[in-house]
Amino acid sequence: MKVIGITSGKGGVGKTTVAVNLAVELAKSGKKVVLLDGDLGLSNAQILLNARVQYSYGHVLTGEKTLEDIMVESEFGVTLVPGSSGSSVLSRLSRLQLLGLIHALSSLNDYDFLVVDTAAGISDNVTVLFGACDLKLLLIQNEPSSIADAYATVKVLQQEFNLSDILLTPVQVSSQQEASNIHERINRVTEQFLDLSLRFSTGIRSDRAALESARVGVPAVINSPEGKLAQDITRLAQIVISQEPGEPADSGLKISIGNASN
Numbered sequence: 001m002k003v004i005g006i007t008s009g010k011g012g013v014g015k016t017t018v019a020v021n022l023a024v025e026l027a028k029s030g031k032k033v034v035l036l037d038g039d040l041g042l043s044n045a046q047i048l049l050n051a052r053v054q055y056s057y058g059h060v061l062t063g064e065k066t067l068e069d070i071m072v073e074s075e076f077g078v079t080l081v082p083g084s085s086g087s088s089v090l091s092r093l094s095r096l097q098l099l100g101l102i103h104a105l106s107s108l109n110d111y112d113f114l115v116v117d118t119a120a121g122i123s124d125n126v127t128v129l130f131g132a133c134d135l136k137l138l139l140i141q142n143e144p145s146s147i148a149d150a151y152a153t154v155k156v157l158q159q160e161f162n163l164s165d166i167l168l169t170p171v172q173v174s175s176q177q178e179a180s181n182i183h184e185r186i187n188r189v190t191e192q193f194l195d196l197s198l199r200f201s202t203g204i205r206s207d208r209a210a211l212e213s214a215r216v217g218v219p220a221v222i223n224s225p226e227g228k229l230a231q232d233i234t235r236l237a238q239i240v241i242s243q244e245p246g247e248p249a250d251s252g253l254k255i256s257i258g259n260a261s262n
């Protein structure tokens with residue numbers, strides 16, 4: 001199983017939109033996909049997937065339910081592991097509990113991809129989840145605060161987790177040219193100050209279909225398959241599929257745990 005993490009420094013840039021649509025697009029191409037709503041305090045992947053959710057990871061922690069009990073099949077071919085809206089207990093999970101969650105998920109048989117939608121920011125929860133992923137997509141919007149936050153995120157990821165394999169994904173851009181300009185700009189800064197080159201995945205263009213699909217509860221890749229968002233997500237899915245499978249999720253976890261205790 002390949003584990004794909006999606007994060008951003010700043011909130012509200014489009015993580016859940018990308019995570020949900022990428023998961024559905026991968027499922028459309030015949031892959032078996034689990035989506036983890038890693039925004040464990042305030043989750044909304046379930047809304048975009050129009051999924052009815054009864055339990056969350058909190059019930060697994062208390063022993064009331066097993067992981068399999070709480071997993072929900074959405075109507076779009078993606079299996080959802082729900083977070084829990086507004087539960088502060090969940091957003092304060094310990095590192096070990098989070099790693100346990102990823103570990104349990106990446107040990108599930110029969111799935112090709114685990115897509116992890118994280119919360120924004122560089123809290124422990126986010127860096128632990130993101131650090132455990134094989135492919136790490138860092139979303140960034142073309143505005144000064146988002147670029148500054150993305151740089152701060154990269155710096156923490158590098159210094160705390162020794163992560164260097166970050167795929168920059170500019171979002172809500174007007175063109176692919178704008179996306180590659182953003183990549184060049186931030187890459188210049190990370191190369192100069194962190195001695196770190198960031199890889200580029202693809203730009204995700206602004207598309208009204210994002211809002212519309214959230215309103216009707218049908219992901220854009222299904223609701224508006226010819227639109228800009230769907231086209232760019234299709235390209236992202238191809239990139240994700242063709243990426244060399246990194247270390248198996250298991251050994252990735254061991255590396256993260258080792259670093260976390262330093």
Ligand SMILES: Nc1ncnc2c1ncn2[C@@H]1O[C@H](COP(=O)(O)OP(=O)(O)OP(=O)(O)O)[C@@H](O)[C@H]1O
Nearest residue numbers: 011012013014015016017120172205206207210211
């Ligand atoms: N490519 C896009 N084009 C236009 N609007 C978009 C795009 N991606 C996301 N949006 C809109 O931006 C808003 C935030 O999107 P989303 O919830 O996916 O962001 P997020 O990063 O997950 O936010 P949070 O940090 O709160 O979890 C939503 O209204 C969504 O419809």
Ligand SMILES: [Mg+2]
Nearest residue numbers: 015016039044
């Ligand atoms: Mg979100």
